Amino acid sequence: MTATVSVTGVDKSYRKVRALRDVSFSLVPGRLSALVGHNGAGKTTLIKLMLGLIRSDRGEIRVMGQDPAAGEFSARRLLGYLPENVAFNAALTGRETLAFYARLKHIKPASAWALLDRVGLSDAADRRVGTYSKGMRQRLGLAQALLGQPRVLLLDEPTTGLDPALRQTFYEILNELRDDGATVLISSHALNELEDRAEHVLIMNRGRLVAQGTLAELRSISQLPIRVSLDLEAGADDAIAGPIVDETISAAGRRTVLVADEKGKMDLLRAVTNDPRVKNIEIAAPTLDDLYAHFLNTQEKAA
Numbered sequence: 001m002t003a004t005v006s007v008t009g010v011d012k013s014y015r016k017v018r019a020l021r022d023v024s025f026s027l028v029p030g031r032l033s034a035l036v037g038h039n040g041a042g043k044t045t046l047i048k049l050m051l052g053l054i055r056s057d058r059g060e061i062r063v064m065g066q067d068p069a070a071g072e073f074s075a076r077r078l079l080g081y082l083p084e085n086v087a088f089n090a091a092l093t094g095r096e097t098l099a100f101y102a103r104l105k106h107i108k109p110a111s112a113w114a115l116l117d118r119v120g121l122s123d124a125a126d127r128r129v130g131t132y133s134k135g136m137r138q139r140l141g142l143a144q145a146l147l148g149q150p151r152v153l154l155l156d157e158p159t160t161g162l163d164p165a166l167r168q169t170f171y172e173i174l175n176e177l178r179d180d181g182a183t184v185l186i187s188s189h190a191l192n193e194l195e196d197r198a199e200h201v202l203i204m205n206r207g208r209l210v211a212q213g214t215l216a217e218l219r220s221i222s223q224l225p226i227r228v229s230l231d232l233e234a235g236a237d238d239a240i241a242g243p244i245v246d247e248t249i250s251a252a253g254r255r256t257v258l259v260a261d262e263k264g265k266m267d268l269l270r271a272v273t274n275d276p277r278v279k280n281i282e283i284a285a286p287t288l289d290d291l292y293a294h295f296l297n298t299q300e301k302a303a
């Protein structure tokens with residue numbers, strides 16, 4: 001699939017701070033990617049480079065085939081951006097604000113009104129933004145980012161300050177856009193939230209991209225074990241067969257074994273599922289949190 005965004009060997013420093021070092025990755029249409037990393041890892045810097053707001057010191061960036069830092073970056077019209085801290089003019093209403101951004105993007109303001117409805121702001125559209133709650137400002141920010149049906153959406157910490165219901169709506173909107181072939185990149189600290197939502201994960205640490213791939217790929221690269229917990233009848237210890245990496249027994253008698261990979265998990269499950277002495281089985285693959293910690297530790301040790 002042709003990449004809509006490609007970043008190759010990019011370095012960026014702010015005076016003495018090396019914000020990005022040799023970063024390379026691609027984003028493709030119809031995929032939601034998550035950019036995760038500690039504070040200061042370089043996420044916002046990457047997004048600003050993709051928007052053409054700053055220039056790289058080295059390497060190449062292409063967005064829809066164009067260099068964002070070039071004077072004539074016509075692909076900007078196809079980009080939607082939600083900044084980390086949305087700042088709007090408090091004196092304008094939500095509708096006026098959206099009309100302002102629509103004009104900047106050369107879009108007829110009236111065509112933007114449906115977006116107010118889509119983000120649940122129709123009732124408050126004619127109130128001044130100064131009276132909006134943080135969540136409402138965030139919704140307006142999203143409506144602004146969605147103006148002109150962008151093909152590439154870059155969202156910096158978009159769900160901070162949103163209540164759970166709104167967060168759900170927010171991801172539903174993103175999924176629709178993604179299914180429609182948009183390229184979506186979300187920078188976030190909310191790993192548990194992204195776990196089942198992002199198809200592709202980019203893990204940054206201190207300016208370096210330390211791992212990237214689908215969750216399944218990251219699990220396979222990390223070789224972190226899978227945790228299988230079993231409740232057994234007394235005396236049924238021999239029910240657990242096959243190679244296991246480690247084993248613990250809780251005070252309540254629950255056995256938790258670690259198996260090396262999917263094959264080890266399936267071998268164990270085949271052995272225990274037909275054994276009536278096994279009362280319950282719970283399986284926990286490494287979470288995005290586990291993978292994030294693993295890749296950060298691996299890089300820190302190597303540094």
Ligand SMILES: Nc1ncnc2c1ncn2[C@@H]1O[C@H](COP(=O)(O)OP(=O)(O)OP(=O)(O)O)[C@@H](O)[C@H]1O
Pocket residue numbers: 014015017018019037038039040041042043044045046084
């Ligand atoms: N304008 C700037 N001038 C100097 N240093 C900067 C500037 N912008 C960013 N930095 C530094 O570059 C590094 C990367 O910052 P960046 O904002 O890209 O990180 P981030 O991953 O987005 O962090 P956060 O999660 O806190 O938003 C940090 O060390 C930061 O202090």
